[in-house]
Amino acid sequence: MxxxxxxxxxxxxxxxxxxxxxxxxxxxxxxxxxxxxxxxxxxxxxxxxxxxxxxxxxxxxxxxxxxxxLVPVEAPEVWAAGVTYEKSREARNYEAAEGETGIQTFYDKVYDAKRPELFFKSTAARTVGPDEPVWLRRDSNWQIPEPELGLVLSQRGKIVGYTIGNDMSCRDIEGENPLYLPQAKIWRNSCSIGPAVRLAETVEDPYALQITCRIYRDGMEVMKGTATTGQLKRKFCELVEYLVKDNILFDGTVLLTGTSIVPPNDFTLADGDRIDIEIDGIGVLSNPVKMPVKEEIAHG
Incomplete structure (x- = not known):
């Protein structure tokens, strides 16, 4: 439902x-x-x-x-989990090692650690819904979408639904220094959610959902990737457990669970692209990509 x-x-x-x-x-x-x-x-x-x-x-x-x-839930806060899939660990290592492959970094440590990586992603004012534009960051030259399953939570940390999320990311900023993570993740219109919330009790197996991401440029498909939630390293209850530790949750908080779909290392989003993210039983979240002008950033 x-x-x-x-x-x-x-x-x-x-x-x-x-x-x-x-x-x-x-x-x-x-x-x-x-x-x-x-x-x-x-x-x-x-x-x-x-x-x-x-x-x-x-x-x-x-x-x-x-x-x-509209956004199906006006999430007062959106949080996200990082390095929850093997593919994500590989991509983060590539960024941190400045393009070298096979180099181990602190991302290997967090992938295997008991405590997951959780970070603040967005607020309601920075989050857009279906068919609204996600914005490119003007001081980044390497930007990608991160298609993710989102957990919709109650203030007690109960999973009440599932939605689709796009955790827009700047790979160059994140790779330059891990302390730049907030700048690589948070800016205006850097998160999208939708098009629906699938009620949790109607999902038979949340670890059997297929995720598909397609990126279109000039009407042509230029990237397609697929994954399943069964590839997750961590369980949803584990992510929620750490999110609520000594923390305040608000009804409608969304926790994005990480991505296993990463475009090729030579790919970056461009003004005018369109991103379609599909998850079984939830729908398709479609957003055009826009490079904002300074006036739009200043005045909205």
Whole structure:
């Protein structure tokens, strides 16, 4: 069961249960976290709450043609996990070793360590939804998307849903110095989430999801990569366990779980590209790529 958030003609945002590409059952909530809290207050699973709502109200699916899809959850914070896949370790080593292969670095240590790498990625103001542009960083010459499964969390650290995330990254800045990680990861429009949240209790096996990333330039596919969540080195509960240690979580926090899809080392995103990230049972998160002008950065 997939929950989307869309913009009505009067400007309000409203949740819906995604029935098909053209239809959704409307829900009486504007915010995903309000929906989850209501289900918790009623003591039932969110998917069961939806089924009861549809049954009791006689709600019928409505057309969503032409409606703008928004970020499905306005995450107050987005966190991310690094070096959770073998492919990610190889890529980070290549950056840190200045293009040398087979060189061991501190990324090997964190890959095998008990404590995972977790870092702050984004806020609601820096995060965009489906079909909105992700921005390139103006002081980087080597930028890529990082397609990832996102965990949608309650304030108690419970996984309530799964979504798709794009953790835009500057490989040159990160490789220059590990202390530059925040600059390599955080800037305006450097994170996208969507197009839906798949309710956690409706996913039979979250470690059997296929992730596909395609990048298009001038209408032509220039990069395609696939992976599965079964390739993860760490379990989701392990990542969440360390995120909540001596920390405050907010309802709707999203934790991106790392990537195993890394474009070739000679590839960098360009203005006008389009990134499509697909995950089984969630949908396709599509974002155009844009190089902003200084005025846009300053004034939004």
């Amino acid at each position: 997939k929950i989307i958030r869309m913009k009505e003609n009067d400007g309000r945002s409203v949740l819906g249960v995604w029935e098909s590409a053209e239809q959704a059952y409307p829900l009486p909530f504007e915010d995903f976290t309000d929906f989850i809290r209501q289900a918790e207050d009623d003591g039932i699973a969110p998917s069961k709450w939806v089924r009861q709502w549809i049954r009791d109200t006689g709600c019928q699916p409505k057309s969503i043609a032409g409606k703008k899809l």
